[in-house]
Amino acid sequence: MGLFKFLKEKIAKKNVKETETYVSGMTKSRENFANKLDELSRRYKEVNQEYFEQLEEILIEADVGVSLTLRIIEEVIEESKSEGIKEPTAINELVVDKMFIGYATKGGDITNEISFVNGGPTVLLVAGVNGVGKTTSIAKLAYRYINKGKKVMLCAADTFRAGAVEQLSIWAKRLNCPIVVGKPESDPASVAFEGARRAKEEGIDLLIVDTAGRLQNKTNLMNELAKISRVISKEIPNAPHEAFLVIDATTGQNGVLQAKQFLDCIKLTGIVITKMDGTSKGGIILAIRDELGIPVRFIGLGEKMEDLEEFDLDKYLYGLCLAK
């Protein structure tokens, strides 16, 4: 199980403090998942059908997704047969290996940080279903890039939900960064257009566009989102350069449908998974990567501005499965 040990070693060399905050944010997920795997391996001397069934349940309980789980377990059973692996801990490591390799090999290479374009504002469009934490994530992202010396501007294109514009405005004030707002219930695309125009005019490095929460099965609202994206590109060619889908860690199987529908509508470049400081494991991100190849870029671990971390697969799986 070379990869597994390699993973552990790789983690050990990382900045200790960074790993600690990451892991403490995920304490609850980790305890649950890691303890269960550990406990399971103690109860059995040799793996059998029942053991694999329980493994399956542990993965399903982490919201990894039914089809991905069934496939992982099937592959592990096969490998255990062909290589004669019967020891529970070895089997568990094999499971984590599968998760790691599956994620790492799907889709293209991953750079977490926003890639900035030369000569003109880089535009980040942020979308998602209702209540996942889009506005809070935007504040966190803005904070991150302001600290990196970028000129950030916010654009409040959620003109639908009561209080949404006020919410983003309060953040803009706290962050001391410019914000573009439209009239209540005005066309969100026109607000986005105005945002793009002003970002260009004022020499902004990063324009972050907030959008209203929308359920992915509402065709009208999805069309509206596509329009927002289109209109931005009229003012700034090739923009939005980045489009993040925000997903709540408590989301179950519907997360895959969400990613699929939003991907059909705008060119998603990444996922921000929020509320990872709760007890949910956010396993759905593995299923999303598996089915659609969209990588997770950032991970939200709390309510404060600085509670945003780059997503790191090693650390995620380490936090989820291995840490004690």
Next chain:
Amino acid sequence: MAFESLSEKFQRILKKVRGQSRLTEANMDDMLKEVRIALLEADVNFKVVKEFVEQVKQKAIGAEVYTKLNPSQMVVKIVHDELTELLGSGDSELTYEKNKPTIIMLVGLQGTGKTTSAGKLANLMKRKLAKKVLLAAADVYRPAAIDQLEQIGKQIDVPVFTMGTGVSPVEIAKKAKEKAYNDHFDVLIIDTAGRLQIDEPLMKELNNISDNVNPNEILLLVDAMSGQDAINVAKAFNESLQLTGIIMSKLDGDARGGSALSIKHLTGVPIKFAGTGEKLTDLDVFHPDRMADRILGMGDLVTLVEKVQEEIDEKEARKDAEAMMSGKFTLDDLLKQMKRIQKMGSLGGLLKLIPGMPKITEEQKEAGEKEMKNFEAIINSMTPYERENPEVLKNSRKVRIAKGCGKTNADINRLLKRYESMLEMMKKMQQYKKTGRMPPGMGFPPGGMM
């Protein structure tokens, strides 16, 4: 809408069994495997799934199945019964105080829809039960949460009690209660900040509010999209607060909502309301038995009937029906009919409730709704005389109307064609009334009354 795929899955599974003359352990196992996967994919908690599958198996492999003439019917019944059991039993109404304000507290994780649901609940009570409602904004943490509730209050014309963000939520709740008593409100709804169930200080704060205002109801918001962990959330909230009910939100999405249903099973807390849209009227009383029907693809007729009854003045409808039957059916009548249907909610939402109509795509539904809007615009651009006598509509009139409403001649022709086919249908119905015999080709007309 929720459960669609689950119901489709069940339909497929049951079809498999339907073709066979009797249930054997082998074909049962096959079916149960699919039931299990379907339920897991619907985010039903895996423990609940396990129990459910076991129960169905126990009941199905009993002698009773083999003595029935039609085993597949028996399986449908067992799955349905067990599902109803899983969803909870009986309606779960709120209890109201008689001589003092009823106090309701809304709690839950961040982003589950507490503030919106507070507005919806207030609206429902005001509109349906003529209650005098006060909303209280006790979310002092999320930026602009108070603004949001104030805006919602304005929309539904319900007062909102606020003290800003500088006061503790406990204090706000206490003062809101005082106001509710002094000003003789029937209901006080307290909106609280979203919090994680593992956040001890904030959970303690909820306890504190609860101890101070002594609410009649503490309702937990559960997102229909939530996964396996929902049960841990509900358990923690229930242990610290003794919940009286659940509101499932975002059921207008395509999440199947299975996890919220396991909550009822594992905690015993009943699901009382379902959020079904973004409008402030989109809150329905939750009916577990009907939801089971829906999961099985049997439609939800009772809800449909109630919805229709609520929105239609029955007398007026009867008058219309009589006018229609007598053959005096004008474009005005068509418009009235369409408006009434619109009032009942989106066409899509309505169609979902009708059994045997699960195959309509989102696009088709939207096309239908768009058509209704077009028709309305066209009819509104006609003179009263034209509406009464559509046969006078020749080209010059059509050109004028098209200009007036910004539609094309083709749109007007489509409307007239629809009108004519309705007229035709009505004539056939009259015939039927006279002869008592159904003319051929009747039944559900495609695209007909809708």
